[in-house]
Amino acid sequence: MTTFSLNSTLRAHLNKGRPREALAYFLESQKEGLRPDRFTIPALIKLYLQLKESPLHGQQIHGFAIRSSCVGDLVVGTGLVEMYLKYGCFDEAYRLFDEIPKRDVISFSTMICGFSQNGRDAEALHFFSRMLEEGIEPNRITIASLLSSCAHLKEVKSGRMLHGYCFTSGLLDTADVVLQTALVDMYSKCRKMACAKSVFDRMTERNLVSWNSIINGYFFDGSFEAALGLFKDMVSHNLYQLRLSILATVLNICGLTTDLRKGKEMHGYILKHVYDNNNLDFLVVYNSILNMYVKSGSIEYATSLFGKMPRKNVVTWTILIACYGQYGMSAKALQLLDEMKRLGVRPDGVTFVSVLSACSHGGLVNEGREIYNSMERDYCIVPEMMHFVCMVDLYGRSGLLEEAHEFINMMPVEPDKATWLTLLSSCKNHRNLELGEHAARKALELDRYNTNVYLHLSRLYADAGRWESLAKTRSVMKELGLKPETACSWVEAKGIVHRFTVGDCSLKGVCPQIYDLLESVRKAMKVSGFVSDTSCVSHKMKEDDKVIDLCSHTEKLALAFALMKGGNLLRIGKNLRVCTDCHRTFKFVSATYNKEIILKDPNRYHRFSQGFCSCCDFW
């Protein structure tokens, strides 16, 4: 064996998607004492990225590169940079990037893409200016990554400029699905649907991602009809296999639609097309539909479909378990786990995520711990990061912050940023400033650009009355170009989604009744002895003003609107977690106005009825 033959064999295996064979061959070559060269290193990097190995192996490869003294090689350097970016080691990536003597488009694009894929979008755009300063021309790949960052940041202005660049540089002269899709997605995310549609219409070739982007765009823009219409086009062209992702989007739409009329219509539509298309796996499609009923907040339909399904697999069971968990019906979730065991269906790792988070949302600490311990013992499932995070959440949500922290310290692997963020979020809910600050520090060490860390931290400082620290945190966010997501709630009425954003003063003029209604609800609550929970307000202001501030919460505006609209079942969606004061108000309204209310937040569902919530005030 020579190094040359080693390299070509490695490449051959990798190109055919056989990383294990490549690895075996490489290990063989090591036994023979063969030295990797600058052509071997990139192949090794590809190999390890394909195998999803731990950073330790990455460092080994780095070691090989150092020993073969080819770190300064353009291709090797770029490969190493990519590797570290994939592992989230940004400092190392920066360092290596700076060591590349003559950087090219690819090395710059690698950096930009790495930032963009890790949610560090401001940094991605920043790096682009550096690229231009060094006089390097971007290409289609650079632009696609940048567009993705503009989409995340909702930066239409930069997005438009990039679009303009595509025109003038001739990048759009030839059909380029990826680039065009990136444009569609950028416009979609920035809610410029007319622009998105015009790019989409001009595409000569489209793929699943293109459809996904445009349909999602219409969805978030509230144009349900347009989104569903496009979905029908897509299905009836029979172009792509129905996948959960796209179904989830479409069926989510139905979740917001009155009385599930649209959801059921789509259910029928999809089944018809599944029937027409023998390539599709019925079970998968049924699972998607089941998921739709769960997502749309219709437990009744979900359980009834579950009962009727002729075949079920782990996924089917897991969906329903997750459903109960999200509604705070933890006991039911555990019951389902038992039943599935009894019927001989083997739970998998994802099932345990659902079960553990059900325990977490229901405050069942002991049960959760027992189940966690049984994973490896009874099911031969080795817990991984996602399970660790569930456990931290299990302890933390219940206020057992020390246990949560201890669990992190005992974890067999280095905690990732999600772990620390989970602990931080619990510290925020239970107002433990000291531990919260520690968790925030750890999370920021791993990702300085994580908006949520700063938001949780701000909240902690506000609750503790540490106004200087609060101001400081906010100014850091500003410096880094991080913007919190603006709170938003929505209600559907007659096929149109009405959106309510925070401090939406325009409403005052257009719809004074909303504020009048809220005012009367507030008075009625006061009479009944309900006290506003002003602890939800994180600004420094007088108590009375805090009460007024609370009234502008978007879910309250949406609630008032939904009440005015009429009907006995009100469905409200929200992009952020509900606050305690709003939760109280919803309970009150469900009792005094005799309404059933479903409030969906990003993590779970609250179902209010007769003054109670399905979450039992634990969320």
Add this chain to the structure above:
DNA sequence: GTCACTTGTA
């Protein structure tokens, strides 16, 4: 003979 790209989802 070698490096980089778009969506969603928990």
